[in-house]
Amino acid sequence: MPNVPTPHNGAKDGEIAKTVLMPGDPLRAKYIAEKYLKNAVCFNTVRNMLGFTGTYQGRPVSVMGGGMGMPSVGIYTYELFNFYGVDNIIRVGSAGGIADGVHVKDVVAAVGACTDSNYAAQYRLPGTFAPTADYGLLSRAVENAKKLGISAKVGNVLSSDAFYSDQEDALKLWRKMGVLAVEMEAAALYMNAARAGKHALCLLTISDCPFTGESLSAAERETGFTKMMELALSLA
Template identity: 70%
Template sequence: MATPTPHNAASSGSIAKTVLMPGDPLRAKFIAETYLENPVQFNTVRNMFGYTGTYQGTPVSVMGSGMGMPSIGIYSYELYHFYGVDNIIRIGSAGGLSDTVKLRDVVIGMGACTNSNYAAQYHLPGTFAPIADYGLLRKAVDAAEAQGTHVVVGNILSSDTFYTADDGFNDAWKRMGVTCIEMEAAALYMNAAYAGKKALCILTISDHLYTGESLSAEERQTTFREMMEIALALA
């Protein structure tokens, strides 16, 4: 497909090789205005804001993904296949499951379980395990250590449902050692695998499903700086 696409107004060459991808387009705007030098907005289609600038002299882009696997599936596919992007780093919020994570902890998704049917399109003769790129994961852990941020590396769940009718849903995943729940990483990891590209998901615990603690929408948009700075260090 030629660029621009129906979902992205960027012209060829206007997006960096590494893209940070928060779910919230306003978080993308915040990152661009706070961290990037000379940011240029390349997309406003559907208010899914995207920007390219430099961070410590290195070109980097940031773009919202929207909520859920169908949405990040579209945007990340286009970035990998039509815009020549090599690395996508999801930076998002998550609901804590494990007793080992607490509010504002940073979690790096080594693997992404899912209740989604996203992998059915590949017609695989079994179950695919969506995993992060190890090189990006290792650099993220090193960057976190350098800034003095404790991170939890483990399995996460990418769920198609935010509100579920299954009362035992959270307990079942917690029993299997899953750290937290979000809604996008598995599709991103699968798109990266299919394209032969790299992906990583870095999350901040915005609420805990067992303690009942939670952060406001504004806090989720503007205060997850440790996660943002770890991701920027990977560009």
């Protein structure tokens, strides 16, 4: 492939699988590789955004961190789709649960990603683009969740540019619209996939609930999301 390695990814052509699992935290990528992949080889250490390729149940799979926020995940997923020939990216991230009935450790599959970001402005569209998951990946995730005994909640999430928002009522307004959870990357992932003609899905584990005060520790966020990881790996 042209343009590889890149300033952000040290992998050479052929070192990344067609399906990539992408947590935000590179240490979670390392954990997934060590726990689930056979013969995992590290293909990237640039900026400590660790990436690994191995096999899962005989199938090639890569896992790579994507960082925090849409600018970061936008760079890594763009390069994976357009420079490295990746076909599928499955985000395996954390989110804050905002809907009633959503609690810590719940798994959420994002049908769509509402956003307060201006990321779509680059496409100069004559309207508003609705970032959505690949239906094939989403439908398989729902079916596989049932087989694995995972109760996955399916619905809209919010991809926000602001972790610390100055608008105190923002999440309450999104909750009124049925949004299940808030995170910071899915919308950019879905837009990059749409533009490249590729496939993407965002799976999330609820790490905290702003309205109830429920919260997991940093260590639990790094290594405790095994249900989501196993569901994502079942799609590879």
